Amino acid sequence: MRTRELGGRPRQERTLVPIIPLLALLAAPAALAQGTARQGAQLFTQRCATCHSMGEGDRIGPDLHGVLERRDEAWVTRFIKSPGALIDSGDPVATELLAKFNGVRMPDQALSDAERDSLYAFIRDCTQKGKGGCKPSPAEKMGTDATPEEVARGRRLFEGAESLKNGGAACIGCHDVRGLGVAGGGTLGPNLTFAFARMGEKGMRPALAKLEGPMMGPLYAKAPLDEEEQYAIKAYLADVSRDGSRPRGDRDFFYLGVVGMAAVLGFIGVMFSAPSTRGLS
The missing domain is CATH 1.10.760.10 (Cytochrome c-like domain)
Incomplete structure (x- = not known):
């Protein structure tokens, strides 16, 4: 399409591409993935970190760094939902893990699909960063x-x-x-x-x-x-907060009163004994 400038000379009309909305649209999936991984990090710390580490070695259970590369995701999901059922079914990997970790059975984990997705996003993010690059925040622990x-x-x-x-x-x-x-x-x-x-x-x-x-x-x-x-x-x-009984509200005043009375009586005793001491000298 051609238009004319004020001087009558034709010029080509320029179409401006909305760069900022486009960049925001491109960045949205990455930001969403990061947010999902953060939720997974909180979930890992609250539900998993007591028995598992992320790149720091085995604990009560195995180190989960790279677990989604070592195991099929469908198998991991089955194990999370009901480890006992998978062990009792004779699954060779589950049986091997049971023997390796002294017969300790992980309890069933009732996670929603969204929670499980966020946990997997965290595990994949940590695997990509390498060992030691994704240590959960200690503040997130229960x-x-x-x-x-x-x-x-x-x-x-x-x-x-x-x-x-x-x-x-x-x-x-x-x-x-x-x-x-x-x-x-x-x-x-x-x-x-x-x-x-x-x-x-x-x-x-x-x-x-x-x-x-x-x-x-x-x-x-x-x-x-x-x-x-x-x-x-x-x-x-x-x-x-484990003790549900209410603390005594007058505790401090009582003890402070006792301490204060003892101090006053001690002071009075010193004052009354001072003249007799001087007389003997």
């Missing part, structure tokens, strides 16, 4: 699966006995939980004894990652918790 050592570290971080890596303030300055000793924790923020029971894994994990709020936001904006600290504190809060 707080209720923590070892006593991880719970103990969470308590040290909460109390300030162990400093936070980025220099943030210890939780005890504003929060209290059950069993923190005579004086307990601060009262500026809410008591966190039942925070894990109330928020659950899904609520606690992002709360520790973001630390939002009018006070915590500015306080931790430049000193966030690293992923291992997030997990340790989550593990500690999960542990203290």
